[in-house]
Structure formats: structure tokens, C-alpha cells
Amino acid sequence: MDAPTATEQTAYVRRFSPTERSLHWLLAGTFFAMLVTGLILYLPSLAQVAADRQLWKSIHLGAAIAFWGGTLLLLVSAPGELQRTARELDSFDEDDRRWLRWAVRRGGTEPPQGRFNAGQKLNSALIAGLMVVFTISGTLMYLQETDASFRGTSAILVHDVAMYVAVPIVLGHLYLALVHPSTRHSLRGMALGTVRRDWARRHHPKWEREL
Amino acid sequence: MRDVRMGRRVFLGVVGAGVAGLFAGSRLSRAASPIGSVVPNALHDLVPDGWRIYSVNPPWPRFDPATYRLTVAGAVENQLSLTWDEVMALPQDTQTTDFHCVTGWTVGNVHWTGVRLQHLWDMAKPTAEAKYANFISMEQPYVDTLSFKQTLLPQVMLGHSMDGQPLTRAHGAPMRLVIPEMYGYKNVKWLTRIDLVPTLNAGFWEQRGYDVDAWVGRSNGY
Numbered sequence: 264m265d266a267p268t269a270t271e272q273t274a275y276v277r278r279f280s281p282t283e284r285s286l287h288w289l290l291a292g293t294f295f296a297m298l299v300t301g302l303i304l305y306l307p308s309l310a311q312v313a314a315d316r317q318l319w320k321s322i323h324l325g326a327a328i329a330f331w332g333g334t335l336l337l338l339v340s341a342p343g344e345l346q347r348t349a350r351e352l353d354s355f356d357e358d359d360r361r362w363l364r365w366a367v368r369r370g371g372t373e374p375p376q377g378r379f380n381a382g383q384k385l386n387s388a389l390i391a392g393l394m395v396v397f398t399i400s401g402t403l404m405y406l407q408e409t410d411a412s413f414r415g416t417s418a419i420l421v422h423d424v425a426m427y428v429a430v431p432i433v434l435g436h437l438y439l440a441l442v443h444p445s446t447r448h449s450l451r452g453m454a455l456g457t458v459r460r461d462w463a464r465r466h467h468p469k470w471e472r473e474l
Numbered sequence: 475m476r477d478v479r480m481g482r483r484v485f486l487g488v489v490g491a492g493v494a495g496l497f498a499g500s501r502l503s504r505a506a507s508p509i510g511s512v513v514p515n516a517l518h519d520l521v522p523d524g525w526r527i528y529s530v531n532p533p534w535p536r537f538d539p540a541t542y543r544l545t546v547a548g549a550v551e552n553q554l555s556l557t558w559d560e561v562m563a564l565p566q567d568t569q570t571t572d573f574h575c576v577t578g579w580t581v582g583n584v585h586w587t588g589v590r591l592q593h594l595w596d597m598a599k600p601t602a603e604a605k606y607a608n609f610i611s612m613e614q615p616y617v618d619t620l621s622f623k624q625t626l627l628p629q630v631m632l633g634h635s636m637d638g639q640p641l642t643r644a645h646g647a648p649m650r651l652v653i654p655e656m657y658g659y660k661n662v663k664w665l666t667r668i669d670l671v672p673t674l675n676a677g678f679w680e681q682r683g684y685d686v687d688a689w690v691g692r693s694n695g696y
Contacts, residue, residue, distance in 0.1 A: 307644055310527040311534075353481035360478075388481040392488025399492065407577060409683060411695035419578045421495040 275457035276474050278378065278449075278467075282341040283348055286334065287453055290390075293330040294433070297323055297397075301426065327401060330394070351377070352384045358469070359384065378470035389432055396425045524581040527644045528658075530678065535612035535664040537647040544632075544649070546594055548669040549603035554594065558648060561634070564589045571629055571654035573661070574690045586652050588633035591625045594668070604670035608677075609651045612664040618677030619686070620653065620660070622670070629654050632665060656688040 279287070300323040303309045304316060313319060338345055359381035361374040366382060379387075403418035439446045440453070446466070452458040463471040539558040546554040567590055573581045591607075600622065607625050610617045624630065633652040634641055641647045646663025653660050659679045680686050685693040 305526065307523070307525055307527050310529075311644055315532045316529065349481075353479050354477045355480040356477050359480075384481055385484060388484035389488060392485040392492075395485075395489045396492030399489075400496065403496070404577070411683065411685070414576065414578070414695035416496040417498070417578050418496060421492050424495065425492060 274460040276460050276463055276471065277456050278452040278458045278463070279456050280341075280344065281456065282337055282344050284453055284456060286337050286345060289330060289333040289337070290394075293326040293333075296326040297330075298426075298430070300326070305423070305426075324401075324405065327398065331398070352379055352387045355381060355384060375468045376466065376470075378467055380467065386432060386436060390429065393425050393429045393432075396421060397429075400425065524579065525645070526575065526577075526579060529613060529663075530616055531613050534643050536643065537612075537664075539648070542648060543666065545667040546598045546670070547667065548608075548671050549601045550670055551599035551601060552597060554598050561589065561632075561649070564593050567631060569629055569631065569652075569654075571652070573654060574657055576657040576659060576684065576688065576694050585637050586631060586633040587635035588631035588649070588652060590631055594632075595625075598670075600670050603672040606671050606674050608669040608671060608675055609662040609665055610667040610669065611646075611662050612666045616662065616664075616678045617675070618651070618660050618662050618679070619675055620651075621674075624653070627653065627655060655690060657690060657694065659684060660688045 300319045303313045303319045304323065310316075358374045358376065362376055362381040363385070365371060365374055400418040400421040403413055403416055404422060406413040407416075407418060440450045441447055448458060448462045449466075460471065460474075463474075542558045544554070544556045544558075544561050546556075566587055568585065568587045570583050570585045573584050604622050606619055606621055608617055608619050620630075630651075630653045632649050634649040636642075636645055641649060646665065649665050650663040651661050651665055660677070674686065676686070687693060690696075
């Protein structure tokens with residue numbers, strides 16, 4: 264192990280911009296608001312505790328509107344910035360593909376990664392896709408209530424399945440961000456924007472080199 | 475080193491699967507519906523068992539066997555006001571039928587025990603004026619309606635027991651209308667009164683644009 268020197272330990276580098284962090288926490292806050300209210304609307308046992316469906320439905324829809332409204336605001340307020348982040352997340356190089364194989368097999372040394380590792384790239388693509396699926400199916404569920412021409416699609420089933428896919432991904436994300444010893448330092452990056460330089464060198468060397 | 479635009483493929487793959495599911499899903503959910511029926515009874519309240527509990531005016535009504543009455547009134551020769559014991563003393567029938575909700579979920583093979591409406595009509599003796607039946611819930615203002623003929627369809631009953639257990643509060647205790655040929659909103663929960671009337675009154679959801687004849691697969695845009 265490369266023992267960091269005292270100066271390195273206190274040296275921090277910026278990993279996430281205020282816009283990126285805002286988008287992350289906007290998603291985190293609205294996702295959990297929608298998860299909790301959605302489960303209340305979904306689970307028979309919770310329906311008994313909180314029978315005021317109209318209230319939970321309003322909060323659920325309000326959070327969805329807040330998520331997309333806030334996202335739009337961030338896209339407009341920092342033109343191009345989130346698009347650059349998206350391009351970074353979109354692009355998988357040879358090291359990323361090797362990293363995914365390494366992450367599955369856990370053998371050998373970790374292939375070097377940029378600012379985002381391949382798992383983080385995959386996570387963001389999956390969650391972004393799921394948010395669109397939630398929105399399309401949720402909008403249909405909303406329209407079906409009042410307009411028969413929107414019935415006949417399986418919006419409710421798709422919404423449920425998307426939840427069953429999203430929750431394990433988010434739980435895995437929470438484990439790596441809050442619990443797992445070698446990765447949880449990244450929470451600091453999302454909270455304050457900066458991470459320790461030595462941590463960046465270990466986990467994201469291709470990015471750290473360019474700083 | 476060759477960069478691959480993999481993020482967008484994953485993103486578009488997820489969106490595409492979701493959109494495909496919107497159109498293929500009704501077949502899938504019917505295939506998956508037996509899964510709900512293998513969940514042990516003790517777990518039914520904790521995990522989704524296929525049912526979703528809808529209500530329009532919380533809190534849910536409470537059933538008190540001492541004060542409960544089933545009233546049959548309107549265009550009848552004998553108005554009825556049956557106690558719970560009297561309802562349970564009526565001839566009982568059982569059936570196993572699927573339950574379809576208009577929002578797209580289905581619970582297969584629900585086992586019901588209950589009373590055919592013919593037994594009530596035998597006692598109340600509907601007059602020639604009795605063209606429609608309004609089924610009135612303890613949950614005000616929920617009401618839905620069937621034509622008198624529809625009340626005599628072979629699988630229509632007032633169900634008080636579901637899958638071997640007395641109907642729970644969530645499912646409309648003590649009794650709900652069961653008409654498996656029609657979507658769930660016709661299957662009035664917390665039933666307390668039936669009015670026989672000469673003209674059609676729109677039910678709760680019919681007043682909000684849903685079809686009066688809610689045949690499964692043949693109404694409400696399906």
C-alpha cells in the first residue's frame with residue numbers, strides 16, 4: 264500500500280460541481296419521498312395505517328413534478344454542464360469494460376478508472392432510464408383515472424416492476440456510499456464537493472492524474 | 475482504446491423495456507397472478523399479494539356485528555333489515571373466480587363464500603318497478619349499481635368470506651358485492667344497503683367517467 268504523506272492526507276480535490284450535487288440530492292430527496300408515499304399507496308398493511316390516499320397521492324405526484332421541474336431548472340441554470348457530465352457517464356473505455364469484469368469476478372488488480380468508475384456509470388444510466396419509465400407509466404396511471412382511452416396499458420405493472428428493479432440498485436448505492444469502508448469516502452464528495460487526493464488516486468487514478 | 479457509448483444503450487434499453495411492458499404487460503400480469511395466491515396467509519398483510527386497497531373516504535368503515543344491518547328497500551313488497559346472524563343463516567354458496575381491477579391488476583382464483591342475491595329477492599319480493607339495484611357502502615358516498623338482471627348472473631354474490639377467512643376490514647368487512655364479470659369498482663365493499671329502483675343512478679365511479687356496464691375486457695377502453 265502506498266502510505267499517504269501528511270500533506271496528501273489533507274489535500275482535497277473537487278470531484279462534483281454544485282450543479283451535479285444539486286441534481287444528485289434533488290433526485291435522492293424526491294426518490295425517497297416517492298418511494299415512501301408509493302409504498303403507502305401500494306402495500307395493504309400500510310394502506311390501513313395511512314388510509315388518506317388523496318394526500319399520499321398528492322405528495323407522490325408533487326415530488327415527481329419537483330424532480331423534473333428542478334432538473335429542468337438545473338439544465339437551464341448551468342448550460343452545457345450536466346450534458347458534459349452525461350457524456351462522461353455515457354462513455355465506456357476499455358478500462359471500464361475490464362473494470363466491470365473485474366467487479367464481477369473480484370480477481371486481480373482493479374483496472375484504473377476516471378472520475379466515474381464503470382459501476383457508477385452503469386448505475387446512473389439504469390436510474391436515469393428507470394426515472395423515465397416511472398414517469399411514463401406514472402403519467403399513464405394518472406391519466407387512466409379520468410380518461411378511458413388511456414386504460415388498457417399495463418402502466419401499473421410497469422410502475423411496480425420498475426420499483427422492484429430500482430430499490431435494490433438504490434440499496435446497493437446506499438451500501439457503497441454509507442457503509443463499505445473503501446468507498447464511503449465518496450459521500451464526502453457528493454456532500455461537500457471535494458474528496459481526499461490520495462483516495463482519488465486509489466479509486467479514480469485516471470482522473471486524479473489530470474488534476 | 476475504443477470508447478463505447480454504453481450509458482445511452484443501457485438508458486435506452488431500460489426505457490424500451492418499460493414501454494414494451496406497457497403493451498405486453500396485461501398478458502404478463504395474468505400469467506403472474508397465481509404468484510399472489512401462494513403467499514402464506516400470515517404474510518398477506520406484509521407483502522403485496524396482488525390486491526391493492528382502494529377507498530374514497532378514509533378511515534375505512536368498521537364492522538360491528540351487534541349493530542350491523544343489511545337493508546333491502548325501495549321497490550320491494552317486504553323491506554328487509556337483516557342482522558348479521560340473519561345474513562349468515564341464509565343459504566351459502568362458494569365460488570372461485572378471478573378479480574380484475576380497471577387499473578390493470580388481477581388477482582386470480584379468489585375463493586369466495588357468500589349469499590346469492592336470489593335468496594334476498596325471495597324474501598323481499600321485488601315489485602315490477604325494480605329495474606336496478608343500488609349497492610350502498612358504509613363508506614359514504616360510495617354506491618354502485620347493477621341492473622336487476624345482472625344481480626342474478628350465476629357468479630354474483632354478496633361475499634363475506636375470502637380465501638377461507640372472514641372478509642377483512644381492508645377488503646370491505648363484513649360483506650362486499652362480488653361480480654367477477656365486472657371490474658372491481660362494481661364490487662362494492664362494506665355493503666350495508668341495497669335499494670331497488672326503477673331508474674338507473676350513476677355509481678361513484680360512473681359519475682367520474684367510468685362505464686356503467688364494467689364488463690372485464692369489454693369496457694373502459696379495454
